[in-house]
Amino acid sequence: MVWASMPAAAQINRKIAQAQRVSEAPKLDGFLDDACWQNAPAATDFIVDNPIPFIPLAQNTEVKIVYTDEAIYFGFMNHDEAPDSILKQLSGRDSDGNSDYCGISFNCYRDGLNAFIFAVSPYGEQWDSRIGSADDGDEDVGWNAVWYCKTQITDKGWIAEYKIPFAAIRFPDSEEQLWGINFVREVRRTRHHAFWSPVDPAGPPWIAQMGLLEGVKGIKPPRRIFLYPYASAYYNSSEQPGGGTIGNFSYNGGLDLKLGLSDAFTLDATLIPDFGQTISDQLILNLSAFDIQFTENRPFFNEGLELFSKAGIFYSRRIGFDEPINRWKAYNELREGEVLKDNPDKDQVINAMKISGRDAKGLGFGFFNAITAPSFAIAQEVETSKTREIQTSPLTNYNVFVFDQNLKNNSYVSLINTSVLRSGDTYDANVTGYDYQIKNAKNSHAIQGRGALNLKFGPEYAGISNRNAYGHSQLLQFAKISGNLQWAAGSYYESDKYDPNDLGFLQAPNSINYFAGAGYNVFKPFGRWNRLWSWAQANYNNLYLPYTFTDASITAKVGLNSKKFNSFEISYEGVPARGYDYFEPRVPGAVFRTYKSNLIGGWFSSDYRKAVAIDLGTWYSAYENDGRHRFNWRVAPRFRFNDHLFITYVYSYQSHINDLGFAGWADDTQQNPLFGKRNAISHTNVLNVQYAFGPWMTLNTRFRHYWGYSSYKNFYNLQADGYLTPSDSVANNRSFNSFTIDMMYKWIFSMGSELNIVWKHAILDNNSIVADNLIDDLDYTFGQLKNNSISVRLIFFVDYRSLGALAKRKTPVM
Numbered sequence: 001m002v003w004a005s006m007p008a009a010a011q012i013n014r015k016i017a018q019a020q021r022v023s024e025a026p027k028l029d030g031f032l033d034d035a036c037w038q039n040a041p042a043a044t045d046f047i048v049d050n051p052i053p054f055i056p057l058a059q060n061t062e063v064k065i066v067y068t069d070e071a072i073y074f075g076f077m078n079h080d081e082a083p084d085s086i087l088k089q090l091s092g093r094d095s096d097g098n099s100d101y102c103g104i105s106f107n108c109y110r111d112g113l114n115a116f117i118f119a120v121s122p123y124g125e126q127w128d129s130r131i132g133s134a135d136d137g138d139e140d141v142g143w144n145a146v147w148y149c150k151t152q153i154t155d156k157g158w159i160a161e162y163k164i165p166f167a168a169i170r171f172p173d174s175e176e177q178l179w180g181i182n183f184v185r186e187v188r189r190t191r192h193h194a195f196w197s198p199v200d201p202a203g204p205p206w207i208a209q210m211g212l213l214e215g216v217k218g219i220k221p222p223r224r225i226f227l228y229p230y231a232s233a234y235y236n237s238s239e240q241p242g243g244g245t246i247g248n249f250s251y252n253g254g255l256d257l258k259l260g261l262s263d264a265f266t267l268d269a270t271l272i273p274d275f276g277q278t279i280s281d282q283l284i285l286n287l288s289a290f291d292i293q294f295t296e297n298r299p300f301f302n303e304g305l306e307l308f309s310k311a312g313i314f315y316s317r318r319i320g321f322d323e324p325i326n327r328w329k330a331y332n333e334l335r336e337g338e339v340l341k342d343n344p345d346k347d348q349v350i351n352a353m354k355i356s357g358r359d360a361k362g363l364g365f366g367f368f369n370a371i372t373a374p375s376f377a378i379a380q381e382v383e384t385s386k387t388r389e390i391q392t393s394p395l396t397n398y399n400v401f402v403f404d405q406n407l408k409n410n411s412y413v414s415l416i417n418t419s420v421l422r423s424g425d426t427y428d429a430n431v432t433g434y435d436y437q438i439k440n441a442k443n444s445h446a447i448q449g450r451g452a453l454n455l456k457f458g459p460e461y462a463g464i465s466n467r468n469a470y471g472h473s474q475l476l477q478f479a480k481i482s483g484n485l486q487w488a489a490g491s492y493y494e495s496d497k498y499d500p501n502d503l504g505f506l507q508a509p510n511s512i513n514y515f516a517g518a519g520y521n522v523f524k525p526f527g528r529w530n531r532l533w534s535w536a537q538a539n540y541n542n543l544y545l546p547y548t549f550t551d552a553s554i555t556a557k558v559g560l561n562s563k564k565f566n567s568f569e570i571s572y573e574g575v576p577a578r579g580y581d582y583f584e585p586r587v588p589g590a591v592f593r594t595y596k597s598n599l600i601g602g603w604f605s606s607d608y609r610k611a612v613a614i615d616l617g618t619w620y621s622a623y624e625n626d627g628r629h630r631f632n633w634r635v636a637p638r639f640r641f642n643d644h645l646f647i648t649y650v651y652s653y654q655s656h657i658n659d660l661g662f663a664g665w666a667d668d669t670q671q672n673p674l675f676g677k678r679n680a681i682s683h684t685n686v687l688n689v690q691y692a693f694g695p696w697m698t699l700n701t702r703f704r705h706y707w708g709y710s711s712y713k714n715f716y717n718l719q720a721d722g723y724l725t726p727s728d729s730v731a732n733n734r735s736f737n738s739f740t741i742d743m744m745y746k747w748i749f750s751m752g753s754e755l756n757i758v759w760k761h762a763i764l765d766n767n768s769i770v771a772d773n774l775i776d777d778l779d780y781t782f783g784q785l786k787n788n789s790i791s792v793r794l795i796f797f798v799d800y801r802s803l804g805a806l807a808k809r810k811t812p813v814m
Helices: 035-039 307-312 774-781 800-808
Strands: 016-018 047-050 061-067 071-079 101-107 115-120 126-131 148-154 157-165 176-187 192-195 211-217 225-239 245-260 265-271 338-342 349-358 363-372 375-381 387-393 396-407 411-422 428-439 445-457 470-480 485-494 511-520 529-542 549-562 567-575 597-605 612-623 629-640 645-665 673-694 697-718 724-726 734-750 753-767 787-795
Touching (some): 035 061, 061 211, 071 101, 101 157, 115 157, 225 800, 307 363, 307 396, 307 411, 307 428, 307 445, 645 697, 697 774, 734 774
Antiparallel strands (some): 047 192, 071 157, 101 115, 101 176, 115 126, 148 157, 225 787, 245 265, 265 349, 338 375, 396 411, 411 428, 445 470, 485 511, 549 567, 597 612, 629 645, 645 673, 697 734, 734 753, 753 787
8 A cells, every 4th residue: 555655735625524323233235225325414525635736536436435333434435447557456454455445544643653554455454553653754654453344336436435443553542532533545457546634745744634424422532442462373493414304393372362451451461472484584795883673473563563663762673573683692691612502692581571651641651561581591511412501691571661742743752761671790781872853834845853762781881971871862953744745854873882673673873974965856747758757866975973974975866657557767876985884893092094985776566457567677876996886686476366365576686796805704803803805695585475365364485595605815904004015814605595495375264363384495605605607596596404484373263252242141040
């Protein structure tokens, strides 16, 4: 769906929709022939926002609204003059396929920032999400509510009949409800996207332009207690270096809980969590000085965390995905004659819970807590095979709380705190951050800021006078956020000791960035084009301490979408002066002189309505030092065989020829970095096969092979002035292969309840052998040790009200 990707402008015509109370709920069958629908007023006259803003949608749409004490119902009559041409590709719940859809968005507190979204396709596939801050532009698609919808395709178009229980949304406890609301429809074959209450694409977020829903009276926020008990079984097998395979069975059971604490706040908890069916990470060879940030794929950590993203100091993968904090110290604690038999690379999550919501005064509150178990490496005596444990991570508690207050003019201010408390002598950490955006009455200009202070506690950080114990960061930005011409300017810094990484993500501190940029966008069709977007920006960077220049850059891009719905963009990035890189040497105080460069690139994306479409991209960068250049390209065809089968393939090639970078150490002191001239090249192949048996049953398979390597030509010592001189030291080439298969079958057999069967296959290999070509590397990769996992997971949805109804039934007298 495209809700959050659509900017919007000042309200043009704030429409009002009327809901009607009914004594008998309509039968949910996809036909609007119940008596209650006949008397309900209709919301009509949808207005297009893309590709031609402000014209009436050619296909008439009517939406009727009724409600009972339990739920609110919506009846969409999506007229279509060519019903046999309706596009209706099946893609699975919460997936964005090549299909028509219609949907509803609620802003129950009318703050212009938060919304619940429910949408459905002609085949009845559901899509829902939640937005916690419209200005972030991110939809929480991981949020899944339990609601119901039936659809029918008729000779007049298609019908969608919704039932959204009041328990699925949050709203004030008041006698009369007045909600922000909007309806949306996309006619996919014409790419006409339209809202009921008009949205101007040149202004503030679309949530601020909602219409109003009136007539909902006398309802009370229901008690919400939802249980999700689960049972799972795994068979894991791994090939061993000496030959043979070790396999084992395991069984798990647990419970997820959603408990409504009030009309606005909900407790979510997971007891004995099981994350074994999450899709494999897309691992790569990392030659940089920085960590890689991975996508969070665990459902519990993916859902309802939009509040916790304030100030950018919470990274959920620190919980249960990071290496144990003292993992590498286990090697230093080995006794004579011992080897490490096992050294776990992840901590085990024992439980996690979160409380979140927003009250009638616009105050959002979030509380998150998780506990991980201690981790232990196993040391084994070679002669006796006797083993002992070496603790690599203590019992650890992760905690986050956030307050987020909505202000006038769709503005907000937030305060967030994260803490990591570890048992024993391992240090503890705390980070406190703030985040705000203040807009003017027209929502055309804004001041935005955020910042954080981190503190560490432990023997090595004794006394607040110790500078290593604390650091800070701050952003201040002024921007014009609506209209054809938009701009932004500001600065952002991170002090030299700023470190939020115990529960956040930062690649490197000690920097100051000054930036200014502007862009011009055209939202109305002109000539052969539907839209134009552009942006140009200048950046000037320094170290925070000592305050000294590091680099400067100029970036620019311009893109166009044609009336045939093909899109392309060209971009440029220039580095006009040699800079100073204080991170690549991996030694405090050391510096490497960087080079001037120019990069030009672009991408093309064809019309996804076609049965065959393609995405293309290429980038070329030239450096001032002889023979050094970067050339990347990517091709991604898409094949829609029918409404059920959809295949995409991606091949990506990245090359950095005659690259200069850190290669290792010139001696055992690890204080003299060794640099190397190298060819750094990677190949990525990804094949996705998606088959939908129906709206509630899918089989998705992803095959991915990645090969990245660095092949060295010459080696250099780094001098104090940042320049390189030839070295007699050498370092090994590096080659990393990752081949994974993730095959995932999902059957939603009842709303909120599902059966998942997953097969995961993995080959990971990291060595110094560089194959001659991709074919030889594939042959080598398939000969390496393999790991397989087959798992079955059954999840049930239980609403406590259904249990209460059973309890109230009288036992018959015998």
